[in-house]
Amino acid sequence: MMVESASETIRTTPSNQNGVSSLSSQSDGGGGREGGSNGDTNGEISPVDLLHLQQQQALQAARQFLLQQASGLNSPGSNEVKQSPVQVPVSMAMMSPQMITPQQMQQILSPPQLQALLQQQQALMLQQFPNCFTLCLLSCGLQQLGSKQLAFQQQLIQMQQLQQQHILNLQRQGLVPLQPTAAMQTLQQAMCPSDLQQLWKDVSGVPSSEEALKQAEGLDLSTNSSNSTSAFPKAASAHLPLHSLPNGQSHTPKRDSHEEHTGSHPLYGHGECKWPGCEALCEDMGQFIKHLNNEHALDDRSTAQCRVQMQVVQQLEIQLAKESERLQAMMTHLHMRPSEPKPFNQPLNLASSGSLLKRDSEAYPEGLPHPPTSAATPITPLRQGPSVISSSSLHTHSHSHTHGVGPIRRRNSDKYCTPIASELAQNCEFYKNADVRPPFTYASLIRHAILESPDRQLTLNEIYNWFTRKFAYFRRNTATWKNAVRHNLSLHKCFVRVENVKGAVWTVDEVEYQKRRPPKMTGSPTLVKNMISGLGFGSLNASYQAALAESSLSLLNSPPLVTPQSAPSLNMLHVGHDDVSSTVEQVNSNGSCSPTLSPQQYSHPVHVKEEPTEVVEEDSRSVSLLAGVTHSLPLPSDERDLEEDLPTEELE
DNA sequence: TTAATTGTAAACACTC
DNA sequence: TGAGTGTTTACAATTA
Numbered sequence: 001m002m003v004e005s006a007s008e009t010i011r012t013t014p015s016n017q018n019g020v021s022s023l024s025s026q027s028d029g030g031g032g033r034e035g036g037s038n039g040d041t042n043g044e045i046s047p048v049d050l051l052h053l054q055q056q057q058a059l060q061a062a063r064q065f066l067l068q069q070a071s072g073l074n075s076p077g078s079n080e081v082k083q084s085p086v087q088v089p090v091s092m093a094m095m096s097p098q099m100i101t102p103q104q105m106q107q108i109l110s111p112p113q114l115q116a117l118l119q120q121q122q123a124l125m126l127q128q129f130p131n132c133f134t135l136c137l138l139s140c141g142l143q144q145l146g147s148k149q150l151a152f153q154q155q156l157i158q159m160q161q162l163q164q165q166h167i168l169n170l171q172r173q174g175l176v177p178l179q180p181t182a183a184m185q186t187l188q189q190a191m192c193p194s195d196l197q198q199l200w201k202d203v204s205g206v207p208s209s210e211e212a213l214k215q216a217e218g219l220d221l222s223t224n225s226s227n228s229t230s231a232f233p234k235a236a237s238a239h240l241p242l243h244s245l246p247n248g249q250s251h252t253p254k255r256d257s258h259e260e261h262t263g264s265h266p267l268y269g270h271g272e273c274k275w276p277g278c279e280a281l282c283e284d285m286g287q288f289i290k291h292l293n294n295e296h297a298l299d300d301r302s303t304a305q306c307r308v309q310m311q312v313v314q315q316l317e318i319q320l321a322k323e324s325e326r327l328q329a330m331m332t333h334l335h336m337r338p339s340e341p342k343p344f345n346q347p348l349n350l351a352s353s354g355s356l357l358k359r360d361s362e363a364y365p366e367g368l369p370h371p372p373t374s375a376a377t378p379i380t381p382l383r384q385g386p387s388v389i390s391s392s393s394l395h396t397h398s399h400s401h402t403h404g405v406g407p408i409r410r411r412n413s414d415k416y417c418t419p420i421a422s423e424l425a426q427n428c429e430f431y432k433n434a435d436v437r438p439p440f441t442y443a444s445l446i447r448h449a450i451l452e453s454p455d456r457q458l459t460l461n462e463i464y465n466w467f468t469r470k471f472a473y474f475r476r477n478t479a480t481w482k483n484a485v486r487h488n489l490s491l492h493k494c495f496v497r498v499e500n501v502k503g504a505v506w507t508v509d510e511v512e513y514q515k516r517r518p519p520k521m522t523g524s525p526t527l528v529k530n531m532i533s534g535l536g537f538g539s540l541n542a543s544y545q546a547a548l549a550e551s552s553l554s555l556l557n558s559p560p561l562v563t564p565q566s567a568p569s570l571n572m573l574h575v576g577h578d579d580v581s582s583t584v585e586q587v588n589s590n591g592s593c594s595p596t597l598s599p600q601q602y603s604h605p606v607h608v609k610e611e612p613t614e615v616v617e618e619d620s621r622s623v624s625l626l627a628g629v630t631h632s633l634p635l636p637s638d639e640r641d642l643e644e645d646l647p648t649e650e651l652e
Numbered sequence: 653t654t655a656a657t658t659g660t661a662a663a664c665a666c667t668c
Numbered sequence: 669t670g671a672g673t674g675t676t677t678a679c680a681a682t683t684a
Contacts, residue, residue, distance in 0.1 A: 441659085480661085484658095484661095487661090487675085487676090488659090489674080489675095491675085504674085654684100655683100657681100657682085657683085658680100659680085661678085662678085663677080663678100664675080664677100665674085667673075668671090
């Protein structure tokens with residue numbers, strides 16, 4: 001997977017005459033956190049990113065242009081882009097003019113949130129995609145395309161390809177399953193080989209442009225066989241300033257010039273052809289262009305591959321809609337609970353963003369890792385239940401931890417943060433597939449694994465398996481995290497080793513677990529710094545990150561999410577105490593430990609450990625309050641999860 | 653500054 | 669003998 005920097009920063013400038021978002025200026029090494037209102041990025045932006053960004057902006061311009069053109073086909077004067085009011089897409093319209101780097105956004109949002117946001121963004125793009133295509137076909141039918149329009153169309157097609165690649169990258173990450181939709185069927189119908197050919201002809205064969213004519217000749221579009229490019233003058237493609245690629249890639253002279261300088265192309269990276277399933281080595285752009293025209297010409301195979309790509313998009317679309325709906329429901333739900341009982345933490349100061357940024361420890365609720373303070377970071381108090389807290393797990397950082405596995409330190413607390421059960425339940429697939437470190441401590445994970453088991457007891461190996469099964473992250477660096485698991489099992493008194501018939505198993509002593517000092521968790525720079533270390537986000541491509549950035553901006557600047565009414569619910573959110581609820585299910589009537597041990601387990605010796613720190617604080621209140629509850633019988637897993645989602649105050 | 657928490661590494665002992 | 673398991677210690681980083 002191509003690893004690209006997540007440093008793209010987009011600033012929407014609706015006032016631009018052509019509707020193209022302006023590319024923010026690049027700072028020279030700001031470390032990626034000062035993506036402030038001045039539009040500076042973190043300096044990690046690469047030429048590829050720039051090109052990427054440019055393409056997205058070009059797409060926007062092209063889309064707006066074509067939209068306007070489609071709505072005003074009968075008015076020739078409407079072709080003037082500069083006269084058209086800029087129709088800022090939803091995602092862009094919701095963006096703040098402020099700058100935010102993907103890193104900052106990632107720090108604010110959790111991986112699930114990011115995923116949802118990405119999907120939202122994808123939904124938006126996919127929504128635009130067929131429209132663009134339809135419009136393109138419509139406009140192509142006009143047969144009277146000026147050079148400007150041609151350029152826009154070429155950019156449009158180029159961006160469509162970019163989107164496809166972007167989505168394919170996501171699909172390759174396993175973030176989304178594959179399913180079809182009616183929308184894509186429409187696309188498929190529109191993208192039959194003949195249509196494709198006609199489209200390419202229309203797009204590239206405009207007589208008004210001499211270069212386009214040359215390109216049309218070079219493409220030899222009249223030949224539909226796979227060897228159609230055999231007659232293609234190889235030198236032509238490299239020299240043509242404007243070439244329309246058979247796969248839908250069209251390059252404006254400006255774009256080509258840029259590519260020649262940067263060696264960038266949506267289908268070219270790291271000296272390889274990025275055409276799906278190709279990976280042919282190309283030394284330079286010229287060679288790549290030749291390769292593209294030779295190997296990926298408009299033929300049955302390419303068309304089939306294009307269709308496959310459509311399937312990918314199609315499947316993503318479904319997943320996207322699903323996740324978007326879920327996200328919407330979550331947001332609606334969270335926003336609709338302004339009058340929940342007051343949690344124990346100090347209230348969030350939601351009045352002003354300035355106060356929010358005043359200081360990390362002041363601005364963020366306990367237990368929530370928060371992003372590094374940036375004066376211009378549009379931090380939103382939106383903290384969506386379980387998902388938010390895990391935001392740091394996606395932080396990307398160039399610094400790799402010495403030991404390969406970044407510390408989970410100060411991650412989502414098992415006490416005052418997200419209910420791990422609900423987090424895992426909601427984002428099970430995400431953690432399974434994404435190489436993202438779960439924002440939970442080893443102890444909480446181990447505990448969850450044990451409690452999740454039918455007998456609430458697991459052998460060490462079963463715990464290992466649970467980790468690897470549930471988290472892609474733990475499928476590597478096994479020595480490190482396994483050692484950590486063993487260390488935690490031995491270290492924490494809450495984990496009780498029981499000699500079972502079949503060997504030693506580990507159980508959870510909920511009372512001891514509750515005795516642990518409630519950590520006042522906040523996001524730490526170290527977390528941000530060390531969390532990544534080649535983690536999942538490193539595998540996210542620039543498109544993904546750019547989409548995330550854009551999407552998050554949309555969300556972050558969504559007015560309802562920052563209203564003061566959100567404060568109570570937000571405060572409530574981070575107190576979801578899975579431990580407390582677990583206490584309900586675990587504590588015996590005498591208040592002693594009873595991690596649902598079977599009778600036979602009781603007959604075996606139990607090694608009592610001494611917790612490193614014997615701090616019994618106010619958390620014991622929950623134990624005492626719940627001591628009268630008899631829970632000698634294990635609850636079903638679902639029920640446990642449900643209980644774990646209960647906020648603390650509901651039990652007090 | 654100190655204590656607590658957490659993660660990581662490593663050494664060591666024990667068992668199979 | 670080696671791998672797995674379990675314990676313990678040490679250290680670093682961070683926050684309250």
